[in-house]
Amino acid sequence: MADKPILLTGAAGALGRWLRPRLIEKYGRLRVSDKIDPAPLHKGEEGVVADISNFEQVSRAVAGAGAIIHFGAYSIEAKWETILPANIIGTYNIYEAARLHGVKRVIFASSNHAIGFHEVTKKLDSMSLRRPDGYYGVSKAFGEDMGSLYVDKFDMQVACLRIGSALPEPKDPRHLSTWLSYPDLLRLVTACLDAPKLKFAVLYGMSKNTRSWWSNAGVPEVDYRPEDNAEDYAAQILSHGDQRDPKAPSTRFMGGPYCDIDYVKR
Numbered sequence: 001m002a003d004k005p006i007l008l009t010g011a012a013g014a015l016g017r018w019l020r021p022r023l024i025e026k027y028g029r030l031r032v033s034d035k036i037d038p039a040p041l042h043k044g045e046e047g048v049v050a051d052i053s054n055f056e057q058v059s060r061a062v063a064g065a066g067a068i069i070h071f072g073a074y075s076i077e078a079k080w081e082t083i084l085p086a087n088i089i090g091t092y093n094i095y096e097a098a099r100l101h102g103v104k105r106v107i108f109a110s111s112n113h114a115i116g117f118h119e120v121t122k123k124l125d126s127m128s129l130r131r132p133d134g135y136y137g138v139s140k141a142f143g144e145d146m147g148s149l150y151v152d153k154f155d156m157q158v159a160c161l162r163i164g165s166a167l168p169e170p171k172d173p174r175h176l177s178t179w180l181s182y183p184d185l186l187r188l189v190t191a192c193l194d195a196p197k198l199k200f201a202v203l204y205g206m207s208k209n210t211r212s213w214w215s216n217a218g219v220p221e222v223d224y225r226p227e228d229n230a231e232d233y234a235a236q237i238l239s240h241g242d243q244r245d246p247k248a249p250s251t252r253f254m255g256g257p258y259c260d261i262d263y264v265k266r
């Protein structure tokens, strides 16, 4: 991997833009790809405009890469017709192009919405059943399964990051459990890129939150050591108490507001 650029998809997005200069600092070279122009480019970056739902374009972006950080996606809940090309076909295209071009390692941005219908009273680990809270969550569960297949059948190495709420700061009571600080996101991604014995791993993308619902203890092969804790913001966030309806799906289940959408089970 050392002499080849790392490919980052979704490089024009919020997390991609923040990660780019930091990844260049550590790894030297980065190929930044998005369906929109990922300009302006930093020193050490090569830009590739590619729609991940188009296999030819993905294949061109992947050729010659040393590893892939797959962050490109339709990144919120949407109707199936919107999710399908970017998140289902697009994720298949990434894994398949990686296989064909001999790129062994893929870091896949999954989401807490793959497990969103678990009750917040539970503690989950990487083996917990997936319970998607929408089509977006289903697409992330699909991306995890596709990764598992490409590891077992094609000897690839895949880390799936069930990212909670990656934000500069936690802003509401739910974030006290789900927050992932940007510096911890970088620690997580680099821990996955550097893990010497990675095969298939599912990790929760969370900071060291006191109120976390999740555990990464079952994934010792990735040496991820978060340093930030949403609890530092708890007094400020809860200064007027927790105003949420305790009976609402968004309060009861881990996926938060996505669980309220079209919810009919009373």
Ligand SMILES: NC(=O)c1ccc[n+]([C@@H]2O[C@H](COP(=O)([O-])OP(=O)(O)OC[C@H]3O[C@@H](n4cnc5c(N)ncnc54)[C@H](O)[C@@H]3O)[C@@H](O)[C@H]2O)c1
Pocket: 009, 010, 011, 012, 013, 014, 015, 016, 033, 034, 035, 036, 050, 051, 052, 053, 070, 071, 072, 073, 074, 075, 076, 085, 086, 090, 109, 110, 111, 112, 162, 163, 164, 165, 166, 167
């Ligand atoms: N930000 C979070 O808290 C969070 C939480 C859970 C999961 N994630 C996942 O992490 C990744 C990055 O999140 P983000 O917040 O930066 O999202 P974002 O929406 O800011 O960025 C996603 C990028 O993907 C690109 N994209 C969309 N469709 C594409 C296509 N068909 N072809 C090529 N590129 C396409 C968009 O142009 C955009 O630049 C996403 O996969 C998202 O689902 C993020």
